Every structure is written in C-alpha cells, then in structure tokens.
Amino acid sequence: MKESKNFLQTIVEKDLQSGKSKEIVTRFPPEPNGFPHIGHAKSIFINFGIARDYNGHCNLRMDDTNPTKEDTKYVEALKDAVTWLGYEWEGNVRFTSDYFAQIHKYAMQLIKMGKAYVDSVDEEEMRELRGTVTEAGKRSKYASRTVEENLDMFERMRKGEFQDGEHVLRAKIDMSAANMKMRDPLMYRIRHAEHFRTGNEWCIYPMYDFAHCLSDYIEGVSHSICTLEFENNRDIYNWVLDTLELEPPRPYQHEFARLGINYTVMSKRKLLELVEGKYVNGWDDPRLPTIAGLRRKGYTPESIVTFCDQVGIAKANSMVDVAQLEFTIRADLNPKVPRVMCVIDPLKITIENYEGSEELNASYYPDDVPKEGSRKLPFSREIYIERDDFEENPPKGYFRLTPEQPVRLKHGYIIACKEIIKDSDGKVIEIKAEYYPTSKSGSDTSGIKVKSAIHWVSADEAKKVEVRLYDRLYSSEMPEGIEDLNPNSLQVIKDALIEPAVVQERPDERFQFERQGYFFADPIDYTDEKPVYNKIVGLKDSWGKKTKPTPPKPEAKEKKVQIDGEVVPMTSEQEKLFTRYKEGLKLNGEVANTLARDEDLSAFFEEALAVLNSPTNLANIITNEVAREMKQHTKEELKFTPQQIAELIKMVDDTTISNKIAKQVFEEMVNSGANPEEIVESKGLVQISDPEIIGKIIDEVMEKNPDNVEKFKAGNKKLLGFFVGQVLKATDGKANPKIVNQLLAQKLQ
RNA sequence: UGGGGUAUCGCCAAGCGGUAAGGCACUAGUUUUUGGUACUGGUAUUCGGGGGUUCGAAUCCCUCUACCCCAUCCA
Numbered sequence: 001m002k003e004s005k006n007f008l009q010t011i012v013e014k015d016l017q018s019g020k021s022k023e024i025v026t027r028f029p030p031e032p033n034g035f036p037h038i039g040h041a042k043s044i045f046i047n048f049g050i051a052r053d054y055n056g057h058c059n060l061r062m063d064d065t066n067p068t069k070e071d072t073k074y075v076e077a078l079k080d081a082v083t084w085l086g087y088e089w090e091g092n093v094r095f096t097s098d099y100f101a102q103i104h105k106y107a108m109q110l111i112k113m114g115k116a117y118v119d120s121v122d123e124e125e126m127r128e129l130r131g132t133v134t135e136a137g138k139r140s141k142y143a144s145r146t147v148e149e150n151l152d153m154f155e156r157m158r159k160g161e162f163q164d165g166e167h168v169l170r171a172k173i174d175m176s177a178a179n180m181k182m183r184d185p186l187m188y189r190i191r192h193a194e195h196f197r198t199g200n201e202w203c204i205y206p207m208y209d210f211a212h213c214l215s216d217y218i219e220g221v222s223h224s225i226c227t228l229e230f231e232n233n234r235d236i237y238n239w240v241l242d243t244l245e246l247e248p249p250r251p252y253q254h255e256f257a258r259l260g261i262n263y264t265v266m267s268k269r270k271l272l273e274l275v276e277g278k279y280v281n282g283w284d285d286p287r288l289p290t291i292a293g294l295r296r297k298g299y300t301p302e303s304i305v306t307f308c309d310q311v312g313i314a315k316a317n318s319m320v321d322v323a324q325l326e327f328t329i330r331a332d333l334n335p336k337v338p339r340v341m342c343v344i345d346p347l348k349i350t351i352e353n354y355e356g357s358e359e360l361n362a363s364y365y366p367d368d369v370p371k372e373g374s375r376k377l378p379f380s381r382e383i384y385i386e387r388d389d390f391e392e393n394p395p396k397g398y399f400r401l402t403p404e405q406p407v408r409l410k411h412g413y414i415i416a417c418k419e420i421i422k423d424s425d426g427k428v429i430e431i432k433a434e435y436y437p438t439s440k441s442g443s444d445t446s447g448i449k450v451k452s453a454i455h456w457v458s459a460d461e462a463k464k465v466e467v468r469l470y471d472r473l474y475s476s477e478m479p480e481g482i483e484d485l486n487p488n489s490l491q492v493i494k495d496a497l498i499e500p501a502v503v504q505e506r507p508d509e510r511f512q513f514e515r516q517g518y519f520f521a522d523p524i525d526y527t528d529e530k531p532v533y534n535k536i537v538g539l540k541d542s543w544g545k546k547t548k549p550t551p552p553k554p555e556a557k558e559k560k561v562q563i564d565g566e567v568v569p570m571t572s573e574q575e576k577l578f579t580r581y582k583e584g585l586k587l588n589g590e591v592a593n594t595l596a597r598d599e600d601l602s603a604f605f606e607e608a609l610a611v612l613n614s615p616t617n618l619a620n621i622i623t624n625e626v627a628r629e630m631k632q633h634t635k636e637e638l639k640f641t642p643q644q645i646a647e648l649i650k651m652v653d654d655t656t657i658s659n660k661i662a663k664q665v666f667e668e669m670v671n672s673g674a675n676p677e678e679i680v681e682s683k684g685l686v687q688i689s690d691p692e693i694i695g696k697i698i699d700e701v702m703e704k705n706p707d708n709v710e711k712f713k714a715g716n717k718k719l720l721g722f723f724v725g726q727v728l729k730a731t732d733g734k735a736n737p738k739i740v741n742q743l744l745a746q747k748l749q
Numbered sequence: 750u751g752g753g754g755u756a757u758c759g760c761c762a763a764g765c766g767g768u769a770a771g772g773c774a775c776u777a778g779u780u781u782u783u784g785g786u787a788c789u790g791g792u793a794u795u796c797g798g799g800g801g802u803u804c805g806a807a808u809c810c811c812u813c814u815a816c817c818c819c820a821u822c823c824a
Contacts, residue, residue: 030824069824183820191822228755234753310762311761314761317816318760323760324772339783367782368786399784412782441782454783543784545784564814565814590812593811597811620802624803625810628810660804718768724805742804
C-alpha cells in the first residue's frame with residue numbers, strides 16, 4: 001500500500017473508527033455482458049484491495065438482472081480475471097439472480113407500504129410524464145391504484161399474464177424531484193426471456209436501482225463502491241434501504257472515477273465494434289485493453305495491480321498516459337526475465353579472418369540482476385546483426401558499427417567493418433568484417449575501446465521465429481472511432497532469427513530480447529515448429545528518441561482566459577441592506593455583499609448585532625465560519641445561537657482570545673453547543689501575549705530547527721510561516737500570533 | 750436551462766489553516782559489454798480566474814469559468 005491514503009481508505013477508516021462499520025465487506029459486481037478490461041481491473045483492485053487492507057472480505061457478484069444481454073461465458077471470463085489478478089472472493093460466486101425471490105418480497109413490501117405502484121403507460125408517455133431537467137414531471141393516472149390493485153397487478157405480472165412492456169412497477173417517490181433519477185424510478189419490468197441461470201422461472205426482472213442496493217444489503221456489504229456515473233443513483237439506493245426500514249448494518253455507496261487510458265478505448269460498445277468488425281483478432285488481441293488481450297500480450301498480473309495502485313483513486317475524471325502502464329510492466333520484468341538475442345531485421349556479416357566455430361558461455365542475466373543461469377551461444381564465421389546497427393554514413397553520436405567504428409558483439413568479439421556489399425539498388429546486403437582474436441568477452445586483452453555492444457546470432461545455428469510487434473492501437477490520443485486506428489499497430493515479422501537456446505531450452509516464457517524489448521511466447525500460436533513471440537513493450541530508447549523525434553506533443557495548452565460571467569443583480573431589498581451594511585456599519589464591500597444577498601445570514605447577523613455592537617468582527621465570522629455551517633446543515637441542526645457568536649466575538653474584541661482561538665472555540669460550539677466562555681475556561685484557551693514567554697518558546701523552536709533557521713537567514717522568507725506554525729503548535733494555538741510574528745522577525749534576523 | 754460532481758506540473762495524484770508529497774514523462778550527469786537497469790541532480794514562488802476573511806489560505810467564505818454525469822422498461 002502506498003503511504004498516502006486514497007479517499008476511499010479514508011472513508012473506510014473513519015467508518016471503522018466511528019463504529020459505523022463493524023467489518024469491511026466489499027463486492028465486485030460486474031454485469032456478465034462483456035469481457036473484462038483494465039477498467040474492471042481497477043475496480044477489482046479497489047474492492048478486493050480494500051477488503052484485504054482492512055481484514056474484511058470481498059464478494060464476486062454477477063449483476064445478472066437483464067436476461068437479454070448476459071451470458072455464462074462472460075461469467076467465466078470475469079472469474080478468470082479476478083483469479084488471474086491474484087484475488088480470492090469470499091465463498092461462492094454470487095448472483096443477483098440468487099436473490100430474485102427475496103427482492104420480489106421486498107417489492108411486495110413496498111407495495112403494501114404504498115411506496116410502489118404498477119404503472120401501465122407506454123414508454124413514450126412515460127418519457128413525456130417524466131418532465132425535463134428544468135420542468136417537473138407528472139404522475140401517471142395509474143399511480144393512484146390501491147394497494148390491493150397493485151398487489152394483484154404485480155402478481156399477475158409475475159405469473160406472466162402480460163406482454164413485455166405492458167406494465168412496470170415503480171417506486172412512488174417524487175415526480176418533481178430535481179434529481180431526475182428520483183422521479184418514480186422503475187423497479188421491475190416484464191421480460192419474457194430466458195435467463196442464463198434462472199431459465200424461465202421469472203418473467204419479471206428487477207432493475208439495477210432496486211436490485212443492487214438490496215443485493216448489497218443481503219450480502220452484508222459495508223461499502224458499495226462504484227463509478228462516478230452512479231452518483232445520481234445514490235439517492236435511490238438510500239431511499240430503498242431507508243424506506244424498507246431494514247435492520248442495520250446497511251451498505252453505503254461511494255463513487256470513484258473510472259479509468260481512462262490514452263491511445264485506446266475502454267467502452268464496451270467500441271471494444272465490441274473492434275472485435276466484430278475484425279479490426280482486431282478477437283477479444284484477446286494483444287492490442288486490446290481487455291484482460292485477455294493484456295494477458296496474451298504478456299503483461300503480468302503484478303504489473304497491472306501495480307499500475308492500478310500507481311494511478312490512484314480519486315473523483316476527478318482523468319486520462320492516464322499509457323507510458324505509465326508501460327513503465328509498470330518494464331519495471332516488473334526487468335529484474336525477472338532472461339536476456340537473449342534475437343535479430344529482427346537481419347544483415348549478414350562475414351568475418352573473414354575467423355575459421356571454424358566455437359561456443360561462447362553467456363549468462364542469461366546482466367550483472368545488476370541477481371539471478372543465475374546461462375546458455376551456450378554458438379559463434380561462427382557468418383552471423384547476422386540488426387540492420388539498424390550498421391550505418392555507412394552515421395549521424396553524429398552513432399555508437400554502432402560503421403566503416404570507421406568497431407563494435408563489440410555482445411558476449412563475443414570486437415569486429416570492424418572491412419567492406420560493404422550492395423545490391424544493384426545500392427542497398428547494403430552484406431558486410432565483410434574482421435574480428436580481433438584477443439578481444440573475446442571476459443578475457444579481452446586487445447585494449448580496444450568500443451562505444452557499444454550489439455546483439456547478433458550465428459547464421460547456421462539461429463532459429464527462425466515469428467515475432468509480432470505491437471504498437472498502440474490508435475494513433476490519436478483520444479480516439480473517437482475506427483478512423484483513428486493506427487494502421488501500423490501490428491507488424492508480423494515471419495523470419496526473425498533467434499539464438500538456439502531460447503527455443504531449445506525454453507528457459508522462460510518471457511524474455512528480454514537484448515536491446516529491443518520484452519517478449520512473450522504466444523500462449524496459443526506457439527509451437528515447436530513455429531515459435532511465436534509477442535512484443536510486450538519496448539525498452540526505453542533514448543537514442544531512438546533523439547534520432548526520430550516524436551511529433552512534439554501538442555504544447556502546453558495556454559492558460560485559458562477567464563471571462564467573468566454576469567453577476568445576478570440584487571433585489572431592491574438586498575440593495576437597501578447592502579447600503580446600510582456598507583455605508584452605515586462601514587463593513588467591507590464584499591462582506592456586506594455576501595451578507596445582504598443571503599437572507600439567513602443577514603438575519604443571523606442582525607440578531608448578533610443586537611447583542612454586541614461590533615459589526616466588523618461579527619460580520620466576518622458570520623460570512624465565513626457561520627456561513628459554512630449553515631451551508632452544510634439545516635437551521636434546526638445548528639447548535640449555536642447568534643447570541644453565543646456575539647459572546648465569542650466579545651472575547652476577541654477584548655483580546656482575551658485571538659482570532660485563531662476563536663475559530664477553535666467555534667468548532668467546539670458547532671459540535672457541543674456549549675457556551676463560548678465555558679469552552680475557553682474549561683480548555684484554558686486564554687491567549688498568551690507575554691513577549692517573554694513567547695520569546696522563550698521561539699528560542700526552543702529555533703534550537704530544534706537549526707537548518708531551517710539557516711535557510712531563512714539565507715533568504716527563504718517563506719519559512720516565517722513555518723516558524724509561526726511551530727510556535728503556535730507548541731502553545732496549543734494560544735500564543736498571540738501577531739506578537740509571535742514580530743518577535744520571530746526580530747530573532748531570526 | 751434544473752440537479753449532482755470535478756478542477757493542484759505535460760499525465761496521474763497527496764494535501765483538509767502553518768516549508769506545495771510521490772509516481773510517470775521530460776532533462777542533465779555518474780556507472781554500465783543492453784543508447785536498458787541502477788544511482789545523483791533539475792524541473793509548480795504557486796493550486797481554474799477574481800475578490801474577501803486571517804498574523805498566515807491550495808485548504809474557510811463569496812463569485813465567475815470550464816469539463817463530466819442525469820430525462821434506457823441498460824447497468
């Protein structure tokens with residue numbers, strides 16, 4: 001776990017501490033109607049991760065309330081994804097369909113409570129009656145059906161007496177609710193369809209909004225974590241559980257932002273389009289962000305979990321850079337996998353002064369990877385190197401083979417170019433070279449310095465393999481559709497050449513092909529006759545970056561010019577109040593403005609003012625602190641009175657307490673409703689203004705932070721705030737900050 | 750045009766009235782028989798804009814702006 005907590009962990013800890021939750025129970029509740037992708041991985045990571053972190057448990061539940069879309073093959077894929085990522089669900093896999101009978105009972109209970117009714121308008125009419133975002137909706141005439149009628153109708157719905165769409169069960173909430181979701185939401189609809197688990201047992205199916213909260217409740221879920229788009233549904237979630245008056249403990253819903261990654265797509269619809277349109281080769285195409293695709297490409301579950309951890313969990317919609325994902329797989333594989341040599345685009349080299357052959361001993365791992373293992377590497381007169389590793393007219397900074405520049409064959413000898421052979425088109429087809437017999441790796445006495453070591457394979461012993469080079473699926477950072485597809489996202493190299501040990505010994509399934517990247521033996525197409533390797537990710541390539549600079553990222557978007565909108569004009573009433581506050585009471589214009597525009601605030605102010613004639617200080621605390629409390633709570637919930645605020649400010653006025661203490665006292669008043677004077681007395685909050693006492697504390701603080709004293713003296717004036725903070729902390733906030741500031745400025749000179 | 754959210758570096762993201770964490774990316778250097786890795790440094794005088802409160806504001810208040818979600822018998 002990272003050091004900093006995410007907001008869900010904060011909530012969980014708070015709930016555990018307050019006793020709101022006795023035990024942490026989460027659930028991963030996908031609808032089995034599509035293949036899981038890395039977005040699901042994030043949800044799995046969050047739900048299973050939180051359960052693990054707080055010694056709770058996590059259920060795997062298939063939210064199978066819509067029989068027309070779901071299928072058991074998706075159930076398997078989902079289970080597989082969870083297991084692959086290294087998590088275990090509690091008990092059996094749960095299904096919402098397991099709870100159909102119970103959910104049905106709850107529906108009947110709601111009907112009996114008069115909180116649900118059978119509606120019989122058609123879809124179009126229902127939409128009209130629902131109203132719009134700005135206009136209230138209206139209830140249909142069927143909303144007035146009696147409990148008996150509703151019970152009877154609902155029973156007949158269940159028995160299958162009606163066609164799809166003829167009737168629905170709706171919650172009776174509020175057709176004029178500002179939250180559209182609360183305008184009598186549907187709870188059951190008729191669907192004469194075969195369900196993949198319950199078959200034809202039911203012909204009515206609960207809607208998400210009714211089934212989800214109850215399923216969570218039935219399973220004893222404590223924290224129901226979902227994505228942001230369900231924020232509006234939270235009201236229904238709570239309404240159902242509250243209205244049914246279910247025994248505690250009950251679940252609470254919390255939302256986080258779904259994962260977005262650039263250069264790819266995550267929506268079910270777009271993914272389906274790619275697969276069905278054959279733009280990719282099935283759900284496990286390595287270019288896809290599906291779990292199956294990532295897995296086939298060679299990603300490890302560890303790297304994906306790490307990725308989820310690194311990108312964090314928050315409520316801001318965001319788009320993570322694929323580079324972050326690529327980093328996690330490199331970091332995971334680097335210390336784990338063997339290094340081998342594979343030439344993808346071969347160029348023949350004949351070493352003219354070498355006769356015979358030999359076997360070089362080569363470690364699978366570089367010195368900085370503490371793993372054991374080596375193989376024999378055949379070396380001979382004819383070898384292949386990467387075409388890129390020779391340049392007749394090298395650019396500046398080129399370290400590889402050139403007519404003038406020798407290079408080391410990794411694990412082998414240093415060679416130098418003698419002659420370049422070209423075909424009729426001028427293309428280099430072969431290099432005649434010579435080697436330095438004394439330069440053998442490990443026993444080099446030649447004294448020749450080379451700028452780099454390149455990979456190679458021996459011509460006779462190298463094995464032909466297929467290598468599939470994958471690049472990002474889309475060329476656009478935020479792809480819209482198939483027109484943004486990257487035409488070069490897949491490059492199949494049929495005849496790459498690999499050193500023999502890799503396919504003969506098969507020491508691993510993942511490798512680093514030296515200087516090229518990480519590769520994975522394709523789990524499906526690989527055969528001994530035709531080995532196939534998928535490129536997982538390339539190595540970081542700072543040379544490639546220099547030579548072919550990627551199209552410069554659209555440069556830092558300019559700071560948007562902010563246009564001030566129009567401020568709503570004041571009513572004449574407010575205008576009058578404003579003038580009185582500003583002119584009469586000499587209040588700051590902004591403060592007067594805030595006060596005048598808010599009826600509750602101004603009323604509160606007037607009452608306090610009647611007790612204490614200190615308009616400025618009263619207005620300040622009321623437009624700030626009191627305003628905050630009034631925003632967060634209803635008037636009835638407020639535990640403090642205007643008179644008490646006046647009392648508080650009186651103590652500020654006569655310098656008994658500082659502004660800072662006043663805020664502390666106010667917090668206490670908010671919580672306990674106690675009198676300010678009592679709070680000050682019982683907590684001994686009287687302000688310390690004695691320069692001698694404060695001076696001593698300052699000395700102590702300076703002694704404890706000599707480096708910061710230095711920094712301050714060196715010119716880091718920001719640190720004054722740090723010192724003030726330390727002194728205040730040492731006095732529990734009681735030191736008079738003005739005096740602290742003065743004294744500090746003197747002492748730190 | 751209501752309601753619900755969100756805004757901190759190129760991309761993520763901590764922070765909850767007292768010195769602007771961290772990761773990716775970028776960049777400079779050291780090590781290196783991978784132009785890899787590792788290591789060391791550099792990267793936000795400023796938190797969407799403007800005001801206000803305070804000794805002190807990314808954090809509290811007011812206001813404006815931008816983006817996302819909501820009017821499926823989908824989830």
